[in-house]
Amino acid sequence: MNNDKQCKFDRRYLEMARIWAKNSYCQRRQVGALVVKNNMIISDGYNGTPSGFENVCEDDNGITKPYVLHAEANAITKLARSSNNSDGATIYITASPCIECAKLIIQAGIKRVVYGEKYRLTDGIELLERAGIEVVYLEV
Numbered sequence: 001m002n003n004d005k006q007c008k009f010d011r012r013y014l015e016m017a018r019i020w021a022k023n024s025y026c027q028r029r030q031v032g033a034l035v036v037k038n039n040m041i042i043s044d045g046y047n048g049t050p051s052g053f054e055n056v057c058e059d060d061n062g063i064t065k066p067y068v069l070h071a072e073a074n075a076i077t078k079l080a081r082s083s084n085n086s087d088g089a090t091i092y093i094t095a096s097p098c099i100e101c102a103k104l105i106i107q108a109g110i111k112r113v114v115y116g117e118k119y120r121l122t123d124g125i126e127l128l129e130r131a132g133i134e135v136v137y138l139e140v
């Protein structure tokens, strides 16, 4: 794929991830992620509690519950239950991944990360770069 086309596709997928993020019932922050391989969306995720738990992310004090999964973690673990896999895939995330998700991204064999919103902590991005993963930041 040429660069212009890749860039156009990257923007479109990121836009889709933003739409997907709206599924999140979290009040503080809504994040979406899509895993794309061979031009196909093979998984998706948004931040939320594990399957079967109440659809509430924050406790009475507005603090995010410790068992809330991040969008990236949801998208990657969803693949663990499917017949597909993320080896060599690209993940589109509406926000910069944290270090915990960066570890999952590395171990899932994902080769490219496209994200759309910077975060004050950059340790996740640094870890991805250290692992030789291509990281692309796209402004809205």
Ligand SMILES: [Zn+2]
Binding pocket: 070, 072, 097, 098, 099, 100, 101, 102
């Ligand atoms: Zn995370």
